[in-house]
Amino acid sequence: MDYYEQFRRAAIKQGVPEDEAERFAGLLRFTVCANRRHDGHVLPYPQGLPPGQTADVVVGRTGGLPRLPVGMPWPTTDPGVPLPFVASFDCAALPRVDGLPLPLDGSLLVFLHHEDAYDTDRRSEEQQFARLVHVPAGTETVVATLADYPRNHFTTEREFIGPEHDLFATVHADLPAWLADEDDEDAEELTSFQEQLARDLPHRRELRALVDQLWPNGNFAAFQFGGYSWNTGELSRDGMYDVPELTIAEENVSARQKSGATVIDPDQEDFLVEEEQQRVQREWIPLVQLDPGSPVYFARFLIRVEDLTAGRFDRAVSWTEFTE
DSSP: OOHHHHHHHHHHHTTOOHHHHHHHHHHOEEEEEEEOOBTTBOOSOGGGSOTTOOTTSEEEEESSOOEEETTOOOOBOTTSOBOOEEEEEETTTSOOOTTOOOOSSSEEEEEEOHHHHHHOSSHHHHGGGEEEEEEOTTOOEEEOOOOOOOOOHHHHSSOSSOOOEEEEEEEEEEOOHHHHTTTSTTOOOOOHHHHHHHHTOTTHHHHHHHHHHHSOOOSOOSEEESSSOOOOSOEEETTEEOOHHHHHHHHHHHHHHHHTSOOOOGGGHHHHHHHHHHHHHHHEEEEEEEOOSOTTEEEEEEEEHHHHHTTOGGGOEEOOEEOO
């Protein structure tokens, strides 16, 4: 289903100029959110699913033991400590949305030790504590078992293998934080870059209301594929939340400045960084963001769109954050 076209048609029907509807749609991202049933109820947004698919379809499972390709060992850290298994997803059962080129089949397995991932000093070190494994359809698999790894605090005093729960998916719409929160009393003032975007969207409040009408916001998702990066509420720069794409943008701008490729007027630095962040957000996508079962952490795997399209999951980057 073309959710973007559904939005454009509804916006134009409400009298919004076609070019403005197109600009707003360019900021809109559709996400696949996966949760357990709550109180016996299926997630309440059947309009967010493709035709013929219902929220009764199991798209994944948390906990338990993973099915790994025959001969593949349980993923471990560099010292050889097994990584906690978080969840597996049936790629063929996940809803399809534009801009999110998930595999058409097979299963996607998530392994993560969120505490050790966060505690590392460098991003490169974090990667040993997180792993994505895509198992193509037709691969001979077996239920994995833990080998005799050394006993330590990690394997004995925390719940290493969680209880199994089925996951069900719905499609939601995601907007940049500044646009989604613009009318909130506690919202930050718009940056000059955001003001420039807002000037070209005079009907943005009506369009936000239309998005909420077509794809009502649900509860916090245990897993979210695609969309925008979650933030902790901490600002890195005025009006700009501290998210991985902003960090990447700052590093890119700094590298160009040091190489002499760019000369930056200090008064224009924030604008140029935010402009670069928009480019980074087109290049990278939060493949999956998740609540690892701790109230003070959330985690994500970022990946370049071209790598996701090509199925290069080994190039996904773990980015765990502490929320307090």
